[in-house]
């Protein structure tokens with residue numbers, strides 16, 4: 001089976017953006033950016049898929065929580081660009097095991113979160129099939145030219161993360177307590193993303209969907225830089241490995257100019273400096289992330305191979 005990265009790379013080469021297109025950022029960031037002529041805003045688009053047996057197991061989530069999570073994954077990508085969600089569309093494949101009550105509760109979960117975040121449900125598609133599959137596309141806006149991208153990190157920038165990492169991975173392992181709740185009910189950091197764009201003028205950002213080691217590596221690759229970090233803030237009870245590599249925390253990882261005044265907290269969320277962006281080492285093939293001086297390979301959550309979801313406690 002080919003991995004996600006090689007498929008994405010192939011697509012990026014074969015679906016190149018034609019000259020004159022209003023798509024100013026295509027495959028390879030949290031969202032694509034479309035720039036309507038004469039508009040004060042750029043438009044953001046992102047899609048995320050959840051698949052039974054890959055992202056969750058049947059019975060692992062209450063239906064409303066799963067609906068919320070399906071939308072949260074895309075909202076988190078809008079947050080990572082500093083954007084404001086405006087609408088969403090949902091394509092849902094309903095398996096025989098999901099009865100009318102289950103489906104209603106799932107849809108209520110999506111619709112309520114959509115209403116709470118301004119991501120008006122504006123359409124979609126329904127089908128029947130063997131497994132539950134749900135794809136959510138979110139469209140958002142950001143003032144023209146101000147989207148936070150992965151490719152803006154520069155040597156000397158400071159690297160920060162929001163929140164505590166590894167909680168979702170810990171919850172997946174234990175199936176109980178605050179960590180399990182963290183896994184079931186992640187939140188998209190939309191207000192933080194807006195703060196990073198407007199107040200801190202972050203130079204780059206990415207949401208931590210696949211684990212710090214993986215997502216920081218992606219940010220470095222996009223920016224053509226390296227990173228030197230120390231231990232990130234770990235969720236209570238999470239191991240060092242979970243904090244470094246665990247997926248689905250949906251915190252924001254971002255970089256700022258050296259003199260930016262980053263508060264210790266944004267609302268209840270700690271903002272912790274974990275390191276600095278450095279020059280890319282021309283001798284290394286990929287991006288280089290170093291933890292306490294030693295190479296940190298991107299061992300994050302690898303989609304296609306990982307079962308996410310534990311039985312309901």
Ligand SMILES: [Mg+2]
Pocket residue numbers: 030076077080206207209
């Ligand atoms: Mg993302």
